[in-house]
Amino acid sequence: MNTNRLSKTIAAALNAQMTKEAHASQIYLSYAAWADKRGFSGIANFLFRHAQEERNHMMKILEYILKRGAEVEVSAIPAPPKNPVSINNCFEKVFEHEVDNTNAVYKLVKMSHDQEDWATWNFMQWFVKEQVEEETLAMNLLDKMKIAGGENMNSNALYLFDKEMEETPDEVILAQEVTAENP
Template identity: 45%
Template sequence: MLVKTIEKALNKQIEVENASSQFYLAMASWAETEGINGVANFLYRHSDEERMHMLKLVRYVNERGGRAEIAAIEKPPKKFESVQFVFKSLFEHEVKVSKEINELVDLCLREKDYTTHNFMQWYVSEQIEEEALARNILDKLNLIGNDKGGLYLFDRDLDTLTGKV
């Protein structure tokens, strides 16, 4: 059985994951309309992955006797200034999500909810991978700079990238 403080924190994380999915979906839509299809496909996949993170939390809360809540979220932006801006925003967002997850893990320890603490370790590991990949993509974009040929190749390569963000 979940204690109320943990249930509330997990519901907040459900909202964070839902907002992440929508944020990346908005980025994907923008990229697609800009003709950057590799970036768009990568971001569509990432949006789906964030939704799965949310669903995993929803199921956990419900299985543990709590009640998962799906809150309304803020509308994400529909325009972005550049591919570099998109991935800088993505990286910063992933760092913010990592902070939220770490705070939730800390709460689990303070509440002595070792079951939820154990469950959340998957998210901790996932965030390490997501931040590393986002940082790697940013590094590549910094190497490319304003080279349109480099951006073309980056876009094509990103479409085939199978790693997680």
């Protein structure tokens, strides 16, 4: 008896997104090692945590595919892009990668909507919210660096930014959670 509840196109797209999340983990891992090698342990800590978070996203998709009765296809993960040339460039690359991932999530949401696969559409809403959070976090960090001088941040600003990154939470308050009492 066939218990698969995913179309071939949805299953293929979910498997591709699973690989994309694994690739994201590798990117964060690579950038974390790069930052740590340069003495930025706070930034490295932040990036290592995000590498694990991306791997968790991969596992969510893997489990969903299995629970819907489809076949998981583990594919090769592309190598991470070249290392950043600066801390500012590192977070520019992080932001660009998150935007790319958001676009992939949106395509999967649209595909599930078009195919009236409401279970997958509902499952993907968690990723939509997560991507808003990831993009907002990256934008906030880029804003802080811009205020501190961007590419021209001096060593004091870099030191303080590195120390702050060690304690920076992995989540941000999203617009839908804001109230007049809690802006």
